[in-house]
Amino acid sequence: MDSKLEVAESKADLESKEEDKEVPKFYAFLPIIPLLIILMFSPLTGSSIKIGVVEAMFMSITLSMIIEGVRRRAFKSTLAELKIIFTAMGSQFANVITLIVAGEFFALGLTKIGVISALIDSTKSAGLGAQPMILVMTAIIVVSSILMGSGNAPFFAFAALAPAVAASVDLNPIVMLMPMQLSAGIARSVSPITAVIVAVSGISGVSPFEVVKRTAIPMLGGLIAVVITNMVLFG
Template identity: 50%
Template sequence: MLGLMIALFFLCICGYAIFKKYKAQTVLLTGGFAMMSVAILLGMGDILPVKNSTGSPWFDMFQFVAVLASKRAAEIGMLIMVVTGFARYMDKIGASRVLVHICIKPLQALRSPYIVMALGFIIGQCLHLFIASASGLGVLLMVTMYPILISLGISRNGATAVIGTTSAIDLGPSSGNTVLAAKTAGLQTVDYFVTYQLPVAVVVILAIAVTHYFVQRWFDKKHEGGLAAGVPREEEKTDHKSDTEPLRPLWYVFLPIFPMILILAFGFFKFRGIHLDIIPCMFVSLFISMVCEALTTRNVKKVFASIQTFFDGMGSQFATVITLIVAGETLAQGLTALGAIDTLINVTQSTGSGKTVMVLVMSGIIAVSCIVMGSGNAPFFAFSAFAPQVAKKLGFDAVNLLLPMQLTSSLARGISPITAVIVAVCGISGASPFEVVKRTAIPMAVGLLTTQIMTYILFG
């Protein structure tokens, strides 16, 4: 119990530091080293097994980070970097914008404001499968979907709230959290997505869409006098460079979707006996996109130069996400060295319903952390490393713990007024982030509750 109390003390300090905008990677690394140091001083546990030890527990801390960084960069790191690099390239050549433009088009034919809004949320969440950046998707939807919602009379806060939560669930192989969850669970990413994520996510998305319908209508009626009639429309216009940029050929809509087609065809269904992992699928898609861009622009030199965007995207992910994963696992090692996880497992087992309680506890910790930090990555990266160990000791599959943790990390992000996507969309619409999260809180809470219920029903 002493180890758990010490761990909670350090976790509070780390959470406060990240909330105060200290660099997350440095905070997590420092917290992990601090807890490992206390564990060494108090003789609570070894940092590394004897066969892997340097001979000194103090040097073992740094050996742990060195081995972990090398392993993560070579495995999950390359996967996340390639996926993100491709997403950046799609944005660079304008393919992502074409995809959003085509998908939003049917909404203009409908005239029922709140049905359009609910359907817009569902379309936006589907687009998030192909546009990995929550902020990037939010900005594109502010240019395309937002004017439609405003023209129908939806209030500025309501439209901003819906668009700000279109990335509420990180789904599919393009999501770093999905990739990490799958690898930690010992599953192929596409298997994790199709078999575990998708059945739960479909129900959660529908639940959130319905909740948005009633919540935004209630807020507009209470605070806007019903539909926002009389609101000066000139004040509601967005001003973004994408408005004036020419749209690329409409057939570009297939380029962001192509990797998913390849992944499902050859990674999941093994079409004609061919098996391709995500990285080869991404490189095939990149090559085809380059050819299409060359045929469109007729400027091979420009196309070759544009590939730097792909490499820059890979580098930025290494500098942020991969280092964050390593830092999070270092923090996890500190908690393990203090015996905090074993204590938590023993406490939950004593309640007689260890698995259910542990899922709720871990999901709750991540939800609170995401709201406070404004990030879904940092908390999930920090705590996901525990899942295999916890699941093994409680006698169930790691994926049953990782799935609700991973979905919670993105859902809770939508309630934080300091998360990047909320700040970005509010910056365009001129709405207050704090007013917007009042409107997102109930739909996201429904999403969190539905996630736990569906996970228990389907995989409990």
């Protein structure tokens, strides 16, 4: 994908922009502040204080603007630029919500016309062995996650079926459920209608299909690793 990108700017233009936007290198750590705040004030650390995503985002924005104001010694102009953040947020929320609603509508349509039910019924009557059945169930989860843009929806649809299918091939249900759950999350990252893909694409100003083309190869590697590991440990 990098080799296909068209570079419209000359080297001189890029160098001039880099000079204009030169900032301290520690600014690269500012975007991860919300994640650090959420992890610090979570049950993982035993904290009694609970901070959600929205609160963490606004706390990080405040901290970042204080740092920028001190660096530039111009708090008034720095605060004035806060409008840019809210304008961009409003614009992207409109795009993201529209695409999420379209993706959810598509997923609901697949469920209502019986696609998921047909896949479940055909899997139950396939009569395959243990390992082939795991591969079939994992493949169905992967395809459903890509089409529906969700990992939870197809997993919840098939998770209730897993014990019965596993019993039919004399297999521990956990051995079947583990690759199904992990593959659902992996395949979700390759769907162009997944909420996070849509959000990242909207913020970056690129097509969701360009993003999933980049994530497809590493996610395929992850999927293969999950399947092989499951077979080695529980085969």
